[in-house]
Amino acid sequence: MIQGHGGNKQHLADRMGCRLEDIIDMSSNLNPLGPPxxxxxxxxxxxxxxxxxxxxxxxxxxxxxxxxxxxxxxxxxxxxxxxxxxxxxxxxxxxxxxxxxxxxxxxxxxxxxxxxxxxxxxxxxxxxxxxxxxxxxxxxxxxxxxxxxxxxxxxxxxxxxxxxxxxxxxxxxxxxxxxxxxxxxxxxxxxxxxxxxxxxxxxxxxxxxxxxxxxxxxxxxxxxxxxxxxxxxxxxxxxxxxxxxxxxxxxxxxxxHPEEILPFFRQTREFIVKARRAFVHALAETDGIRLFDTPVYFVLARLDRILASQLCRRVGEDRFLIRDCANFKGLSHRFVRFSLKTNEINLALAQSIKTTLAREQD
Ligand SMILES: Cc1ncc(COP(=O)(O)O)c(C=O)c1O
The missing domain is CATH 3.40.640.10 (Type I PLP-dependent aspartate aminotransferase-like (Major domain))
Structure with a gap:
């Protein structure tokens, strides 16, 4: 089995000495609205x-x-x-x-x-x-x-x-x-x-x-x-x-209950469009990171000045677990992926990223 799937919350919780529930998992790609x-x-x-x-x-x-x-x-x-x-x-x-x-x-x-x-x-x-x-x-x-x-x-x-x-x-x-x-x-x-x-x-x-x-x-x-x-x-x-x-x-x-499926999909899709737009907007003027366009709720980004592992570590201190994409063939240690959640969480992550990148520039 490869090491490095998303979702290793335990690892971050152990490092931070906190409870598993305190970790905000933005590394594994799951519906931000939760199950029906x-x-x-x-x-x-x-x-x-x-x-x-x-x-x-x-x-x-x-x-x-x-x-x-x-x-x-x-x-x-x-x-x-x-x-x-x-x-x-x-x-x-x-x-x-x-x-x-x-x-x-x-x-x-x-x-x-x-x-x-x-x-x-x-x-x-x-x-x-x-x-x-x-x-x-x-x-x-x-x-x-x-x-x-x-x-x-x-x-x-x-x-x-x-x-x-x-x-x-x-x-x-x-x-x-x-x-x-x-x-x-x-x-x-x-x-x-x-x-x-x-x-x-x-x-x-x-x-x-x-x-x-x-x-x-x-x-x-x-x-x-x-x-x-x-x-x-x-x-x-x-x-x-x-x-x-x-x-x-x-x-x-x-x-x-097929009549409930499409409305659930639609609700998810509408939510994602807005959440993604707000997240991209929050990072739009930030130097040192480029977000790639996507129709889904996970967003790939390339970092110019720091390594993916450094960003993961820094946002980890704010309890965010994000995906280091170094083990994807064709990407490198400069790529990270964020799986969006609620607006409030996404914007808090954007702030944590901005603070990290600003610190690296000083
Ligand atoms: C592209 C893709 N396919 C398949 C899977 C496996 O998902 P599951 O076995 O839960 O259906 C994943 C899991 O992350 C995935 O990202």
């Missing part, structure tokens, strides 16, 4: 479900997800987080050579390394605002049998048009494309960008994490949508009961 109200109530009222085994293949929750997206339930598998699929796909598909569109979530590479699959990267550059070079991506895809694309991308936030991705996928029929849409529900008009409805294509799988948008990362739930032949290959590596009973029931309940 009904999830807590549902768990409180249905805790007895843990007394019995759930469905071994979590088919019930997959049916709900498939119905919501208007696709064949036979094209969906539920897993204990999309992490399960990231670590199983290269094995199930017998991949030899993977291409990763980066800078991207490090687990794609980590999963390939664990399975002895060679990796190469197609890296988008800071000077191009991290907008990927699609010609370069296409050339690389022709040389690989597996391609990982995160859309919108973590940590850069860049978003690729559906038409561009579809063209790429249809052009390279011998390459399997993994399109990770874990952060797509946060994007305004996300439905126009999603490839889930194309999941019948023989060389595409789409990953949808429930952890981020519904802020239930600890419940461990996610989906893979893909053609039935790909689903069969994955099911050969599926462990029974890998999604626990409570997790299956919570997700089934969410999709049993």
């Amino acid at each position: 109200e009904r999830i807590h109530t549902f768990i409180r009222e249905n805790i007895h479900l843990i007394h019995a085994l759930p469905e071994p293949d979590a088919a019930g929750m997959s049916r709900g997800f498939a119905a919501y997206h208007g696709i064949d339930p036979g094209c969906v598998i539920a897993g204990n987080g999309t992490t399960f699929f990231i670590y199983t796909l290269p094995l199930a598909l017998g991949s030899k050579k993977a291409l990763i569109l980066g800078p991207a979530y490090a687990d794609y590479e980590d999963a390939c390394a664990a399975l002895n699959v060679k990796t190469s990267h197609c890296l988008a550059l800071a000077e191009n605002n991290f907008i990927p070079d699609l010609d370069q991506l296409s050339a690389g895809a022709g040389q690989a049998d597996l391609v990982f694309i995160c859309n919108p991308n973590n940590p850069t936030g860049t978003l690729i048009d559906k038409q561009d991705l579809e063209r790429l996928i249809r052009c390279h029929t011998n390459t399997c494309f993994v399109v990770d849409e874990s952060y797509l529900p946060f994007v305004p008009d996300a439905e126009d960008f999603s490839l889930i409805k194309l999941a019948h294509l023989p060389n595409l799988v789409v990953l949808s994490s429930m952890s981020k948008i519904f802020r239930i990362a600890g419940l461990r739930t996610g989906f893979l949508s893909g053609a039935k032949a790909l689903i069969r290959k994955l099911m050969a590596h599926y462990q029974p009961w890998s999604v626990n009973a409570l997790a299956q029931a919570v997700i089934t309940d969410i999709y049993n």
Whole structure:
């Protein structure tokens, strides 16, 4: 397992000698509004479900997800987080050579390394605002049998048009494309960008994490949508009961109330647009930091004068945990990522950053 995922609150709490609850975690990307109200109530009222085994293949929750997206339930598998699929796909598909569109979530590479699959990267550059070079991506895809694309991308936030991705996928029929849409529900008009409805294509799988948008990362739930032949290959590596009973029931309940989903997404999206605007505005005139544009609620930044580790340490003294992006291939020890929360917290973080950078200039 890589070291350096977000969310290591304990480490900062130990350093500061404070309680875990006193740490403000702006390092892991979770919905700033928290889970939909009904999830807590549902768990409180249905805790007895843990007394019995759930469905071994979590088919019930997959049916709900498939119905919501208007696709064949036979094209969906539920897993204990999309992490399960990231670590199983290269094995199930017998991949030899993977291409990763980066800078991207490090687990794609980590999963390939664990399975002895060679990796190469197609890296988008800071000077191009991290907008990927699609010609370069296409050339690389022709040389690989597996391609990982995160859309919108973590940590850069860049978003690729559906038409561009579809063209790429249809052009390279011998390459399997993994399109990770874990952060797509946060994007305004996300439905126009999603490839889930194309999941019948023989060389595409789409990953949808429930952890981020519904802020239930600890419940461990996610989906893979893909053609039935790909689903069969994955099911050969599926462990029974890998999604626990409570997790299956919570997700089934969410999709049993589809009329509440889009309003929740919309509320989240509207909140994020305003919160991001205020945060960017607060840092607009600050020397020594450049924020990259994003349609999501995490913001990548490059520091001119100090190292990411220094900024993390300094804002850590104000109890803010932010993400040092040094371990993302294609970034460096100058990049940090902030996952926004409420306006009040975001502006307090902006102030802490400003104070740190001003101090460094003196
Ligand atoms: C891009 C991306 N995909 C997948 C995951 C894994 O999420 P989960 O296993 O909770 O679905 C993460 C977690 O941070 C992520 O950032």
